Amino acid sequence: MRTKLLAVAATATLLALVAGCTSATSPTSNASPAFKAPVPAGVQDPATIPSAAADSDSGCDPLASLRPPAAMPPPRQMPAGSSMETILKNGHLTVGVDQNTYLFGYRDAVSGQVVGFDIDIAKLIAKAIFGDDSSKVVKLVAITSAQRIPFVQNGTVDIVADSMTINCERLRQVAFSTDYFDAGQKILVRKGSGYTTIDDLAGKKVCAAAGTTSIVTIATRPSHPVPVAVNDWTDCLVMLQQGQVQAVSTDDNILAGLAAQDPTIEVVGPRFTAEPHGLAIKKTSTDFVRFVNGVLDQARADGTWTRLYDKWLGGPAPTPPAAKYSD
Amino acid sequence: MALLSPTRAAPARTPLGRVAPLASRLTTRTGSTPGRLTVLMLAASALAIAAGLAAVIGVTQRSSEVDSIINRSGPLTLSAQELYRSLSDADAVAANAFLSNGQEPAALRERYESDIAAASAALSDATAGDPSQRAVREIAAQLPVYTGLVETARTYNRQNLPIGAAYLREASALMRNDLLVAAKRLYDAETARFDSDAGDASGFPWLAASLAVLTLVGLGYAQVYLTRRTNRLFNLGLLGATAMGLAALIWLGASWLGVRGELSSAERDGSSQVQLLAQARIDALQARADEALTLVARGNGGSFDTDYNTMLDNLVGKDGNGGLLHRASGAATDPAVRAAVAAATDAAKSWKSTHQRVHSADTNGDYNGAVLLTIGNDPASAASTFNNLDKNLATGIAATSAQLNRHARSASGALTAAPVGLGALTLLLLVGLVAGFQQRLAEYR
Numbered sequence: 001m002r003t004k005l006l007a008v009a010a011t012a013t014l015l016a017l018v019a020g021c022t023s024a025t026s027p028t029s030n031a032s033p034a035f036k037a038p039v040p041a042g043v044q045d046p047a048t049i050p051s052a053a054a055d056s057d058s059g060c061d062p063l064a065s066l067r068p069p070a071a072m073p074p075p076r077q078m079p080a081g082s083s084m085e086t087i088l089k090n091g092h093l094t095v096g097v098d099q100n101t102y103l104f105g106y107r108d109a110v111s112g113q114v115v116g117f118d119i120d121i122a123k124l125i126a127k128a129i130f131g132d133d134s135s136k137v138v139k140l141v142a143i144t145s146a147q148r149i150p151f152v153q154n155g156t157v158d159i160v161a162d163s164m165t166i167n168c169e170r171l172r173q174v175a176f177s178t179d180y181f182d183a184g185q186k187i188l189v190r191k192g193s194g195y196t197t198i199d200d201l202a203g204k205k206v207c208a209a210a211g212t213t214s215i216v217t218i219a220t221r222p223s224h225p226v227p228v229a230v231n232d233w234t235d236c237l238v239m240l241q242q243g244q245v246q247a248v249s250t251d252d253n254i255l256a257g258l259a260a261q262d263p264t265i266e267v268v269g270p271r272f273t274a275e276p277h278g279l280a281i282k283k284t285s286t287d288f289v290r291f292v293n294g295v296l297d298q299a300r301a302d303g304t305w306t307r308l309y310d311k312w313l314g315g316p317a318p319t320p321p322a323a324k325y326s327d
Numbered sequence: 328m329a330l331l332s333p334t335r336a337a338p339a340r341t342p343l344g345r346v347a348p349l350a351s352r353l354t355t356r357t358g359s360t361p362g363r364l365t366v367l368m369l370a371a372s373a374l375a376i377a378a379g380l381a382a383v384i385g386v387t388q389r390s391s392e393v394d395s396i397i398n399r400s401g402p403l404t405l406s407a408q409e410l411y412r413s414l415s416d417a418d419a420v421a422a423n424a425f426l427s428n429g430q431e432p433a434a435l436r437e438r439y440e441s442d443i444a445a446a447s448a449a450l451s452d453a454t455a456g457d458p459s460q461r462a463v464r465e466i467a468a469q470l471p472v473y474t475g476l477v478e479t480a481r482t483y484n485r486q487n488l489p490i491g492a493a494y495l496r497e498a499s500a501l502m503r504n505d506l507l508v509a510a511k512r513l514y515d516a517e518t519a520r521f522d523s524d525a526g527d528a529s530g531f532p533w534l535a536a537s538l539a540v541l542t543l544v545g546l547g548y549a550q551v552y553l554t555r556r557t558n559r560l561f562n563l564g565l566l567g568a569t570a571m572g573l574a575a576l577i578w579l580g581a582s583w584l585g586v587r588g589e590l591s592s593a594e595r596d597g598s599s600q601v602q603l604l605a606q607a608r609i610d611a612l613q614a615r616a617d618e619a620l621t622l623v624a625r626g627n628g629g630s631f632d633t634d635y636n637t638m639l640d641n642l643v644g645k646d647g648n649g650g651l652l653h654r655a656s657g658a659a660t661d662p663a664v665r666a667a668v669a670a671a672t673d674a675a676k677s678w679k680s681t682h683q684r685v686h687s688a689d690t691n692g693d694y695n696g697a698v699l700l701t702i703g704n705d706p707a708s709a710a711s712t713f714n715n716l717d718k719n720l721a722t723g724i725a726a727t728s729a730q731l732n733r734h735a736r737s738a739s740g741a742l743t744a745a746p747v748g749l750g751a752l753t754l755l756l757l758v759g760l761v762a763g764f765q766q767r768l769a770e771y772r
Contacts, residue, residue, distance in 0.1 A: 038472055040493065041500035042630075094692065100489045109487045112695045139692030231624075234493035261488045 037244060040235035044210065045244075047229030049219040060168035063276055064326035065178045066286055068294030075131030083288035084129055087158055092139045093129060095122040096157035096280075099142040100232040102257030103312050104163050107142075114140045117312040121180055121279070121296075122161040124304065128295045144231055146211025149173050152280045159292070160280040163254055165213045175285070176278030177292045178323040180305070183251035184271025185217055188240065188258055195247060197269040201225040204246040207236035214250035217273055225249075233258060240265060251275045256313070276321065297323055360556060361771040367552065368764035371545045372757060375572070378538035379753025382579050383746050385532045389586060390742040392528035396590075397735050400521040403456040404598075405728070407517040408605050410449035410466070411510040415612035417442035418502045421477050422619035423710070425484060425495050426698050443474055453513060462513040466506055473501050492623050499620055507613075518602060525594060528738070529587040532579055539576045546572060546760070553767060564763025571756035575749055585741030589734045596660045597731025601724055603658060604668075607642055607651040608720040611675070614638035615713050618682060622689060622697055632686060639682075643675045655723070661730065667723040674716035681709045 039045070078084035087093055097114055098105040105116040119140065123133035130137045143151055148160045152174045163183070166176045187206070189195045198206070202223040208214040210229040218227040228245050230236055236248040237258045248258060255267045281289050299305045300320040309317035420439045424431035450470070453463050476498035483491030546569045553562055617635035624631055644650040652672045659665040681700060688697040701709045 036469075036505070038469075038476060038497050038501040038505075040497045041504075092692075100492065102489050106489045107492075107694075109484055109491070112698065114694070135692075140694075141690065141692045142694075232493060232496075234490045235496070237490050238493045238497055258490075261483070261490050 037242065039244065040230050040232075040238055042210075042231045043235070043239075044229040045205070045226075047208075047210065047215055047219070047227040049216055049227060060171065061324075061326070062166045062168050062171055062176075063179055063324045065176060065278070065293055065324065066289045067325040067327055068290050068297055072128070072291070072294045072298070075128060078129065079287075082291075083285040084291055087288075088129055092137050093122070093126045093159070094139045094141055094157045095119075095126075096143040096148060096151050096160040096162060097122070097140050098145070098162045098233075100234045101163055101254055102260055104253060104257060105161070106257075114142070117181070117308055118161040118163060120308045120312070121299075122159065124295050124299055125159065125279075125292055128291070128298075144211070145209045148211075148280060152282055155282065158281070158288075163251055163277055164280050165251070165275040166278040167213060170280075173283070174280045175283045175289045176280055177289060178296055178325075179276035179278060179321040180296055181253065181277040182318075182321045183253045183275040183277060185214055185249060185273040185275060186252040186255055186267050186269055186271055188248040188255040188265055188267050189246065190240065191264055191266050193246070195268065198225065198247075198249060198272055199223040201247055205244070207239050207245040207248045208250050209233055209236070212250065213273075213275070218249055237261065237265075251277075253313070293323065293325075361768055364553075364764060364768055367549055368761065368768075371542065371549055371760055374538065374542045374545050375568075375753060375756050375760060378535060378542045378572075379575070379750065379756070381535035381538050382532070382575060382749045382753070385535045386579070386582060386742055386745040386749060389528055389532075389582075390739065390746070392524060393586060393590075393735065393739045393742060396521065396524050396528065397732070397739060399456065400517065400524045401731070401735065403453065404514075404517040404521045406449040406452035406456070407510070407514040408601075410446055410453060411507070411514045411609055412605070412612065413442045413445040413449065414466075414502065414506055414510050415609050415616070417446065417473075418499055418507070419612050419616035419619065421480075421495065422499060422616050422623055423702055425480070425492070425623050426619055426702050430485070431481070439477075443470075446470065453517075457517075460513055460516065462509040462516070465509040466513075469501060469505050469509075473498055473506060476501065495623055496620070499616065503613075514605075518598075521598065522594075525590050525598075529583075529590045532583055535579055536576065539572060539579065542756075543569060543572045543576065549764075553763075557767060557770070562763045562766065564759045564761075564766060566759075566763075568756045568759030568763060571752045571759060575752040575756070578745065578748055578752070582741055582745045586738045589738035589741060593731050593734035593738065595658075597727050597734060600655060600658050600660075600664065600727040601731060603651055603655040604720055604723045604727065607655060607671070608717065608724065610638045610641045610651065611713065611716050611720065614642070615709075618685065618701060618709060621686075622694070622701060635682065639675065639679050643672060643679070647672075647676050647679070659723075661726060664723050664726050667719045667726070671716050671719035671723070674712050674719060677707070678709060678712035678716060681707060681712055685709055 073079055073084070076088065078088050097119060099107045099114050101116065101118075103116055105114060105118045107113070108115050113135070122140075123138055126138045127133040141151075141157055143157070143160070143162070145162070148162060148164055149170065151157045152160055163181075164170075164176075165183075166179060170176070185198075187195065187198050187201070195201055195204075198218070198221055200223075202225065204225055205228050206218045206225040207228045207230060208218055209232060215227050215229050218225050225247075228236075228239065230239065233248075233250070233254055236245065236250075239245045240248055241262065248255065252267060252271060259265055259267050279292055281292065296305075299308075300323070305320040306317040309315070309320075417439055420435050420442060424435040424439065427435070446466075447470070450463065450466055453460065454467065457463065476494050480491045480494035480498060483494060485491075546565055550562060550565050550569070553565070554560060614635045617631040617638065621631040621635065640650065642650045643652050652668055652675060656665060656668045656672065659668055685697045685700045688694075688700060699705075699708075703710060705711065
């Protein structure tokens with residue numbers, strides 16, 4: 001009896017050992033390499049945030065721009081020695097644009113042209129200088145968000161039309177036109193995710209483009225979402241679709257452009273920042289800033305702004321943002 | 328190996344059968360001449376058997392090393408190279424197809440599909456040949472993910488949505504950061520294995536050669552000894568055995584020289600040039616992908632443009648007179664290959680200057696002009712100059728690969744008869760040896 005028991009026990013032990021061996025060896029030989037999800041080139045997860053300089057400049061009113069001249073010069077007759085005359089002589093207005101912001105500035109895959117609301121605003125400036133807004137005189141140069149300020153400063157572009165938020169920190173580096181489009185930061189999430197505001201995303205990954213005000217805002221929210229920075233807004237949409245981030249957060253106009261590309265996602269919640277968009281111009285070209293503001297004033301007054309809003313974003317258009325001047 | 332048993336069995340059957348009674352006599356007549364002769368004969372036979380065994384085993388091994396270059400490490404290197412190339416090509420073609428407004432050209436679509444098919448086939452060859460390679464499994468795991476991203480990019484692009492470009496960028500990042508890195512690792516590993524196989528197969532047969540020399544010395548000593556003892560100048564058996572030993576030693580040396588010569592020709596005319604040209608071709612493909620991605624990345628193209636310049640510097644050097652192509656030209660031993668490399672160098676230079684025009688059109692906002700220069704059919708377009716470069720590099724690779732194969736097969740041919748021949752010479756040597764000694768021993772009976 002005893003020996004039988006022993007034999008049974010020994011057999012059981014042996015079987016367990018054999019089983020242990022097989023289960024220990026076979027998976028290693030067939031183990032798949034740890035799957036690494038593909039990510040967009042240049043992603044920073046989590047993002048390193050440029051020192052979020054507090055917008056606390058005393059007496060800075062970001063929206064106050066320079067007053068237009070009393071009388072706007074007619075096309076092709078720019079005042080001698082002015083920045084506009086230089087542009088006229090160059091034969092083209094170089095505009096820094098984004099090619100990835102659907103409806104505002106994006107490459108139409110069929111025509112190959114960059115089109116959108118921001119592009120049409122920039123064309124108004126060209127029309128005022130050249131009397132023409134064809135591609136002969138408007139050079140659209142695709143740039144990233146992070147390139148906007150340096151490219152204006154070093155003269156690579158004459159002007160930036162790229163959903164660029166006017167704020168005091170940026171005003172120290174470049175000049176802005178008056179506010180031509182009012183946006184505000186919201187969040188873009190998958191439908192049915194249950195997230196309704198940025199404060200629901202504590203500890204969750206939230207995507208924005210590097211070098212934008214949006215990424216700084218995400219990083220400094222009291223709910224502490226984890227900021228993920230990418231090169232282009234569409235990279236954020238890819239990461240949202242692939243489940244690598246829980247939300248995208250930036251100006252609602254950009255989010256609307258992203259949402260229009262995927263019916264399973266939606267823009268939700270209230271605006272939690274105000275993002276007035278301006279055209280960025282070299283700080284020293286004050287005459288050009290005044291000229292651009294004159295063009296914008298005209299567009300507000302004669303219905304051009306409303307027409308462009310309807311064309312790109314669908315009506316009914318709100319009243320255009322009011323111009324504000326410091327002098 | 329079947330050859331070895333007669334070699335070993337032969338002395339056991341013939342001489343030892345007669346040796347047994349001799350041995351019993353030895354015990355009583357130690358120190359006598361027949362005793363010494365018998366000891367001498369046994370020692371010389373043992374040495375000859377050892378030398379024969381070492382020679383036959385050595386050449387058989389060498390022959391299998393050469394065959395493994397032809398049948399294993401050669402093809403594996405080739406499939407690793409094909410995998411690396413087809414993946415690079417897929418990356419370049421996918422990006423270029425994306426530049427065509429609206430529908431992608433059928434030719435590019437087909438080329439992409441044949442690249443993916445070629446990559447999958449090369450991958451399964453690599454898996455069959457060397458399943459332990461981690462790189463192979465990484466590629467097998469990520470290749471379907473890559474093609475999925477490319478298809479998503481296509482679908483969105485057809486709907487004219489900007490997110491299509493974002494998917495293509497992600498696909499390309501996966502290709503460059505994971506797939507191509509793994510493919511290069513695999514290619515380097517297979518190349519290193521090929522080189523080490525070739526090195527092993529060209530090693531000098533030290534053991535067999537020194538045993539053979541010792542055998543000859545032993546035979547010489549035996550003849551001098553016999554001449555002194557018996558006052559007969561020649562012993563025909565031993566003379567014959569010596570001739571057989573010399574012949575075996577010469578055969579051994581000649582086959583080593585032949586294999587070494589063919590393998591070093593294979594290296595000089597083949598593999599070293601193939602490696603340079605294959606690397607050049609892959610760098611050119613990467614530059615081609617960079618060029619298209621600069622335009623697809625839409626504003627983020629700066630890093631791709633920098634990478635393009637790095638790749639072109641790798642190819643032709645900063646001044647256009649260096650880089651891989653310059654080295655390939657210096658290494659070229661075949662005029663046809665040298666001509667192909669020269670044509671490739673010219674193509675690379677004119678591509679570089681076309682690329683300058685693409686770049687300036689792009690930075691000046693003339694996107695459509697830049698695209699046309701990049702993918703258009705004009706003879707001066709980047710597409711035409713690149714295709715010219717690629718075609719010439721392919722010609723060079725095919726010619727040098729053929730040289731490599733030819734020399735490797737000659738190396739194998741130099742060894743075909745060696746195991747049988749050396750085995751037979753050893754047997755004849757033993758026959759002569761035993762006969763020579765028996766003749767003298769008989770005189771003492």
